[in-house]
Amino acid sequence: MLLEAKSLKKIYQTRFGGSQVIALSNVSFSVEKGEYVAIMGESGAGKTTLLNILATLDRPTSGKILLNGQSIEGMKEKELAAFRREHLGFVFQDFNLLDTFSVKDNIFLPLVLSDKTVEEMESRLAPLVKKLGIKDLLEKYPYELSGGQKQRCAVARALITNPQIVLADEPTGALDSKATDELLKLFEEINEEGQTLLMVTHSTKAASHAKRVLFIKDGEVFHQIYKGAMSKEEMYHKIADTLTLLATGGELNGK
Numbered sequence: 001m002l003l004e005a006k007s008l009k010k011i012y013q014t015r016f017g018g019s020q021v022i023a024l025s026n027v028s029f030s031v032e033k034g035e036y037v038a039i040m041g042e043s044g045a046g047k048t049t050l051l052n053i054l055a056t057l058d059r060p061t062s063g064k065i066l067l068n069g070q071s072i073e074g075m076k077e078k079e080l081a082a083f084r085r086e087h088l089g090f091v092f093q094d095f096n097l098l099d100t101f102s103v104k105d106n107i108f109l110p111l112v113l114s115d116k117t118v119e120e121m122e123s124r125l126a127p128l129v130k131k132l133g134i135k136d137l138l139e140k141y142p143y144e145l146s147g148g149q150k151q152r153c154a155v156a157r158a159l160i161t162n163p164q165i166v167l168a169d170e171p172t173g174a175l176d177s178k179a180t181d182e183l184l185k186l187f188e189e190i191n192e193e194g195q196t197l198l199m200v201t202h203s204t205k206a207a208s209h210a211k212r213v214l215f216i217k218d219g220e221v222f223h224q225i226y227k228g229a230m231s232k233e234e235m236y237h238k239i240a241d242t243l244t245l246l247a248t249g250g251e252l253n254g255k
């Protein structure tokens with residue numbers, strides 16, 4: 001198993017020691033190599049909390065995460081940073097590109113931090129440039145690009161370390177519909193080539209591209225839908241129906 005989340009619980013203590021917020025009460029699931037998983041749930045359901053914990057940016061109150069059977073528990077901040085760089089790729093809603101660096105330097109950043117040689121960086125970049133169609137963007141600066149172009153560059157930055165899993169937080173959230181379609185197509189392609197993807201999204205359309213959708217409610221995994229042989233349209237309707245159930249507090253069959 002590539003990624004295992006075991007009984008994750010996250011309690012936020014509000015400042016001044018007042019009340020507690022249980023963001024995650026008991027979340028367990030696993031992701032196999034090559035999967036494409038979307039995580040959905042209403043606002044405040046705990047999706048960002050979950051993603052931050054999976055990204056090792058935040059620690060659970062209890063429970064644990066295993067990547068390839070390895071627990072990150074007990075790692076010091078420096079080890080964690082190296083672990084993140086080596087094993088995880090990140091794509092964010094607002095791109096998180098640095099405006100003072102060219103696109104190429106933004107993409108190289110994770111490799112620079114890992115002390116890779118220029119030759120190695122260039123040889124890793126070449127196939128990505130081709131796949132993502134970003135040749136003409138490399139010498140530009142992020143502020144010169146459209147949202148869709150920025151997100152393609154951010155995907156290149158996420159992929160350049162050959163991560164075991166790409167974690168995406170609402171990756172289509174700031175994109176128009178054309179750029180959204182392009183990004184979803186790209187995610188599908190890289191997944192078909194074997195890249196494991198995990199994406200938090202509010203978008204039914206984005207989730208309908210995933211092979212599995214996990215719904216979080218009240219800090220727990222409420223339901224899962226496997227795409228299996230379903231078309232994207234069928235998947236879309238099934239997700240929309242489940243979201244309606246979530247919002248209206250309805251019961252699922254067998255639940």
Ligand SMILES: Nc1ncnc2c1ncn2[C@@H]1O[C@H](COP(=O)(O)OP(=O)(O)OP(=O)(O)O)[C@@H](O)[C@H]1O
Pocket residue numbers: 012013014021022023041042043044045046047048049050
């Ligand atoms: N740092 C924090 N301190 C206290 N409470 C927090 C903190 N971060 C999140 N929460 C609370 O934890 C719960 C889950 O928040 P989270 O941001 O994970 O939800 P979400 O599903 O990502 O929501 P959205 O879709 O709106 O981004 C919410 O009740 C939120 O108010």
